[in-house]
Each structure stands twice: as C-alpha cells, then as structure tokens.
Amino acid sequence: MVIRGKAWKFGDFVSTDLIAAGRYAYLRDNLPEFVKHVLEDADKDFAPAALKGDQTYIVVGGRNFGQGSSREHAARLIKLAGVPVVLAKGFARIFYRNCFNIGMPALTVDTDQIAHGDEVEIDLKHGVVRNRTRQQELATGRIPPVMLTILEEGGVVDYIKKHGDLVFDEARTG
Amino acid sequence: MGMTLAEKILAQKLGHEVRAGDVVICPVDLALVQDGTGTLTFDVIRQLMGKDYLKHPDRAMIVLDHLGPPGRPEYAAMHKRLRDFVKATGCLLADVGEGISHVVVSERYVKPGDVVVGADSHTNTAAGMAAFATGMGSTDTAVAMALGKQWFRVPETMRFELRGGLPVGVSSKDIILHIIGTIGEDGAVYKAMEYGGETIRHLSMDARFTITSMAQECGAKLGLFPSDEETRRWMQRHGREKDWRPLAADPGAAYERLIEIDCSALEPLVAVPHTPGNVKQAAEVEKEGIRVDQVFLGTCTNGRLEDLRAAAQILKGRRVAQGTRLLVYPGSRWVYHEALKEGVIQALEAAGAVISHAACGPCPGMQFGLLSDGEVCVATQNRNFKGRMGNPNSFLYLASPATAAATAVEGKITDPRRFLA
Numbered sequence: 001m002v003i004r005g006k007a008w009k010f011g012d013f014v015s016t017d018l019i020a021a022g023r024y025a026y027l028r029d030n031l032p033e034f035v036k037h038v039l040e041d042a043d044k045d046f047a048p049a050a051l052k053g054d055q056t057y058i059v060v061g062g063r064n065f066g067q068g069s070s071r072e073h074a075a076r077l078i079k080l081a082g083v084p085v086v087l088a089k090g091f092a093r094i095f096y097r098n099c100f101n102i103g104m105p106a107l108t109v110d111t112d113q114i115a116h117g118d119e120v121e122i123d124l125k126h127g128v129v130r131n132r133t134r135q136q137e138l139a140t141g142r143i144p145p146v147m148l149t150i151l152e153e154g155g156v157v158d159y160i161k162k163h164g165d166l167v168f169d170e171a172r173t174g
Numbered sequence: 175m176g177m178t179l180a181e182k183i184l185a186q187k188l189g190h191e192v193r194a195g196d197v198v199i200c201p202v203d204l205a206l207v208q209d210g211t212g213t214l215t216f217d218v219i220r221q222l223m224g225k226d227y228l229k230h231p232d233r234a235m236i237v238l239d240h241l242g243p244p245g246r247p248e249y250a251a252m253h254k255r256l257r258d259f260v261k262a263t264g265c266l267l268a269d270v271g272e273g274i275s276h277v278v279v280s281e282r283y284v285k286p287g288d289v290v291v292g293a294d295s296h297t298n299t300a301a302g303m304a305a306f307a308t309g310m311g312s313t314d315t316a317v318a319m320a321l322g323k324q325w326f327r328v329p330e331t332m333r334f335e336l337r338g339g340l341p342v343g344v345s346s347k348d349i350i351l352h353i354i355g356t357i358g359e360d361g362a363v364y365k366a367m368e369y370g371g372e373t374i375r376h377l378s379m380d381a382r383f384t385i386t387s388m389a390q391e392c393g394a395k396l397g398l399f400p401s402d403e404e405t406r407r408w409m410q411r412h413g414r415e416k417d418w419r420p421l422a423a424d425p426g427a428a429y430e431r432l433i434e435i436d437c438s439a440l441e442p443l444v445a446v447p448h449t450p451g452n453v454k455q456a457a458e459v460e461k462e463g464i465r466v467d468q469v470f471l472g473t474c475t476n477g478r479l480e481d482l483r484a485a486a487q488i489l490k491g492r493r494v495a496q497g498t499r500l501l502v503y504p505g506s507r508w509v510y511h512e513a514l515k516e517g518v519i520q521a522l523e524a525a526g527a528v529i530s531h532a533a534c535g536p537c538p539g540m541q542f543g544l545l546s547d548g549e550v551c552v553a554t555q556n557r558n559f560k561g562r563m564g565n566p567n568s569f570l571y572l573a574s575p576a577t578a579a580a581t582a583v584e585g586k587i588t589d590p591r592r593f594l595a
Contacts, residue, residue, distance in 0.1 A: 013359060013360075014451060015557075015559040015560075015562075017539070017557075017559040017560065017561050017562050018559065018560060018561065020251055021539070021561050021562060021566070022538045022540045022561070022562065023537070023542040023544070023561070023564045023565070025210055025240070025241065025249075025541075026246045026248035026249060027248070028210065028214065028252070029213050029214075029248070029251070029252060029255075030215065030248075035358055040561055041561040041566040063360055064359055064360035064363065064393060067360070067393065067559075068295065068390075068557055069294075069295050069310075069538075070211065070292075070293055070294055070295040070297075070309045070310060070312075071210065071211060072211070072214060072293075072311035072313060075311070076214075090360055090363060092360075092363065092393060093363060093364050093393065093395060094295055094309055095308060095311075096309055096411065097310065097311060097314060097316075098311035098313065101311060101313040101314060102313065103327035104328040109214055138380050144197075144327070146327075147256075147324060150465070155223055156313055156314070157218060157221050157313065157316060158318075158575075160317065160321075161222070161575060164323065165321065166199050166317070166323065166324075166325055167489055168197060168325065169493055171197045171198060171325055172188070172190070172192070172196060172197070172198050172199070172200045173188070173198070174195065174198045174201075
C-alpha cells in the first residue's frame, strides 16, 4: 500500500492534551464535532485545513508523539480528519497501540528530513518514506509483527471478528 | 538466570518463564475504565460482541471520577450510559464520590502479582503493590474486558536503586520529579521501571504510589515496587491481609540499565510549564517570585492520606494567602474519612481550603477548577502539558504536597523547608 500526502509538521512532545484537549471532553461521544478541534492547541490552523478535504495531510511529529493520557479519541480524531498515517521520531506507547488498533499506521522515521509542506509518499510494505519534494528516501523503524498483523486486518476489532480470538503466531500463552 | 519483577509477574500468571522482548497473551485480573474513556470502550465491546458483554463481570470496573457530578448535560448522558452498562453486565461500579480509579482499585481489589489494565494512562499506579498494571486505550481495554485477556510485549527493565534517607521537606514526589528531569519524558518508553535499594523499605505505600503513578510521565509501561512488609501492613489496614503475598525480582535478573539515586541529596523540586520533565529546584523557582492564583492538592499521584497530612502540617494554624485559592480533592472516600477522623480536613478547611469530593478534580481539565488566561496553578498532579487544566494560555507547575502547601501560604511558589525546620 502506498500513501501520499502533504506533510504538516508538529514539534517534539505533542501530548494527547494538545491533540484532544480535556476542555472538549463533552464531545467525546460526538467525534464528528470534536474533530473540528483536533490538534487545536498544537496548531489551530490544522483542523480547518484538514477538514476542507481537498488535500491529504500526513501528520509529522518529533519525539514521543502522543504522550500523556490514554484517550484513544486522540488517535481517532487524527484519523477522522482524513490523515492516513502519522510519522514521528518516536511515539508514546499507548498512542502507538491505539493507532494500529484503529487501523492507522504510525511509523518512526527521522522527521528532521521532512519540512512542513513537503510531499511525502509512504510505502508500508517496504518500510520506506519518500520525501518527493527533496527527492530523498528515508528508512522507517520496524513495525512489530503483531502490530503489522493487526494493521493488515484493518484494526484489532476486525482482527478479532475474523479470528474469533487473539491468536498471534509469535505470542506465547499460558 | 533470574527474572525482573515484570517478567516474574507475567511468568507466574502464564505458568512458564518469559523474557523481555517476548510477546505473550495473558489473562487479565482487573480491567477498568473511567467516565472519560468508558463510553468509547463499550462502543467497541458492542462492535466486537454485538451486545453489552463482559467475559468476567467481576473483573471489570467503571469508576466515575473525572466528570462527576456532571457539570454539563453531555457528561450526565455519559454517566447514564455507563450506569446502564453496569445494569446490563453486572460489572463493578465506583460511583461519583467513591474516589479516583487508581486509588480505589489499590485499596479494594488489586493483589500483588495481578495483571491490571485500564483505559487511563495512570493505571500503572497500582504497580506500587507489585501488580503488572498498565494503561491502554479504550479499544485495548475493550478487548481485555470482552476476552478476559490481552497481549503484551514483555518489557525490558530499568532498575532504580534508591539510597540514603529523604531530607526533611523532600518527598517521593521529588524523587520521581528528579527521575523524570534526569531521564526525560521519553527516557523509559516501552520499559518497565523497577525500584529497589535500602530507601524503599522506608517508603510508605502512599509514597510508592506517588512514584509509580508517574511512570507514564517518562514513557514507561509501568514502574514497579516489590511487595514487602509495608505492602502487607497497608493491605491489612484495608482489611485485605489475606490477599497479600511477598513478591520481588530474582537476584541476578537482567536489567537494561541501572540508575542509582542518592535520596539524601535531593531537594524540593518543581516541574515548570509545560512538561513534567522541565524540573527545577523549588528554591530556585522561588527566587522568581511567581504569583500563584490556584493551588490544587489531590489526584492519583498525591491525593492520599499522607499527602493531605503533609499539606496540613504546613497549613495548620496558617491561612491561604489572599488572592490565592486552595482546592482539595481527596483521592478516595476512605482517604476523606480517615483525614476527617485525624482532623486533617478540618485543618485544611480552617486555613481557607475548598474541600471537594473524592475525585480527579482539576487535573484532567474537563470541568472542575479550570484556569483563565494567564493564570498560574501549582498542582500536586502528574502532568502539566499546555492546556492540561482547561486553558492553553495558563501556566501549570507540578510539586509535592508540602511545596504546594507552602506555596498556598505565601501566594507564590515557595520552598517548603522553612516551614518544617
């Protein structure tokens, strides 16, 4: 699968408070309304641009993207805004699992090599991010096999509906 | 070769040895949601199972700690949905006023050696009693509730050896702030932190839970304390001595990294806006003369009995400064009752504090104690991200209960030691 879009750059340590602010918790059962505020406290211009729908944006973060609260609404709102993939130097662990569970890949890559507005192309199968603006290829960090399995099924709900259980080949059970 | 505490808990649960890096599918002893994450969790359970369903209703818990009593009709609707789910499934409920999920589950349910997950990032607080307790998203928690199990990657462990006694005015909050300031907010991503060394024998359970609640703030999966005599005494106090057992890492366990901390050299610390790793000495911050509008005492990090006592020790017979408001949210109903019996609540109230019900209070920034543009708050909570207390244009500092109390008295950020000499 190849994904293309325009990079929207964010800094290091973007917290889930910046992505899905607590003051909008009353919208947590109303994500189509909540999405109008996604990433608002990190960059208030992002949500209106992403929701215009005439351009696919790739969210590009720095260190420890998605740190803080477990609120899965953060990952869901980014996906709902039309973002197909999140790139960062590193991810907070709960946010990382949340992304794959809802069928949105999160890839580690040296995001210093991507500038705001660069055209990027992500080749999930080969683990490569191509910066088409800079004519540069960036290697992504390895996606753990379990996460890849979940992603290939479109998320963990579809995975369990298909398999009826958690049955990863590489996992050991009691 | 010996096992780390994280490896050992999972190995005992599974009945075979495990090593860091293994992927395991493990039974879950307790899965919890709170009112901010519960409705999404139960949406996912319906998608998975076609109905409101729990594999083990007696191992699933809803705690209404973030949004109650509701200040908006949307919150009331969320609470109604969660209570209806309790009726449909028979799961455990801690209703408004019972306290913060992490405080309540450790008091009432969690046992050393348990595997606990929850749709709240501070679920790792319960690791203070040698439980493999970690936060997850709503979907992962839904899977755990529906199937009674979850998959985990066995984490590598960073071992923290604590040596030396804590000086007067320095608490376990200062230990964990020191650690986060040293290793950074991504200093332990995906890892287990494990605490050992002579100092931990002298750390109370309340002090340990403060440290383990903030494992998330350096990216860790959890931060573990062994189960020892102090754990036994504390569980006895909560009427659960029969659930206690000793549990510790094996000698010769393989650690990814060993970090020694001389606790006798620590000072009162403050995390300044806008990250928990932005740590400075309280004495240095005091020189800046930062005026404080609100002081908040409470949360899963510092809302326990000893925390309220530490604040009351400073506030007793004194007054909260004019122009500063002090908000107190006890961590649980048990904490509230004990603090009343001891006169701690009375001392705080007499000093001018607003005493609220047992709940998360202003920490998640959803409806209580929110800040206005430019306002400054010193809180005993665990994170101070921009916007955390409901306003991205406010300024949030993290500190111990003693530092918060001294700050309330002075109306500006204050090193507590001169109140304790």
